Amino acid sequence: MERYLSAGSSFVRRQYAPHLLAALVLCCMSGFFVSFRNLDALQAAKVMEMYAAFLGILLMTPLFLPEQNREIWLLEKSKATPLWKLYLLRLAIATVLVAAEVTVFCQMMRQGNSQFDGKALWIGSFCENFFLGSIGFFVSGITNQAVLGYMVSIVYFFANIGASRYLGKLALFQMMKGEYGFILPMAAAALALAAGGIVLREKIG
Secondary structure, eight states: OHHHHHHHHHHIIIIIHHHHHHHHHHHHTHHHHSOOSSOOHHHHHHHIIIIITHHHHHHHGGGGGGGGSHHHHHHHHHSSSOHHHHHHHHHHHHHHHHHHHHHHHHHHHHHTTOOOOHHHHHHHHHHHHHHHHHHHHHHHHHHSOHHHHHHHHHHHHHHHHHHGGGSGGGOSOOGGGTOOTTHHHHHHHHHHHHHHHHHHHHHHO
């Protein structure tokens, strides 16, 4: 356990800190871009889907960043701890952080006297955050380029603005319409992308 705690701590300090800082700045600046006060359920969903969803991309896409350097990948590969365990550890850290930021946003809206179903909004928002992040995670894993991961996930986000009807249960922005039937299919897709990213990244190198 101590070995994994050390590996996780080292990753956060050396590679992940700038991305955490960017996510924190985005959270702190949210009050300048969106209102958290006196929102109804659909307005609260809009805040989560149009603004907070970017935090999933920020927190999950850069998890393979250290191994973009071939020498670091070879060094990590030579160690006793399998790479997939390191990737899974980083994914667990990012998942906890995504859950925390969703909680913070929901709590800020609650404190602003907004009225919404907290459980449904939290689950739906976490699912969308994790799904968008898993797209970036998967693409960065198979291409060895975090930039491409960011690009594809952001393109997917904006594609939903005009083409969501073609994406079925994997379409974003459904909570703004009062619909939550996307949760299970989207969660399954996100888990498949996350697992695929880990497996393929270890093999591709």
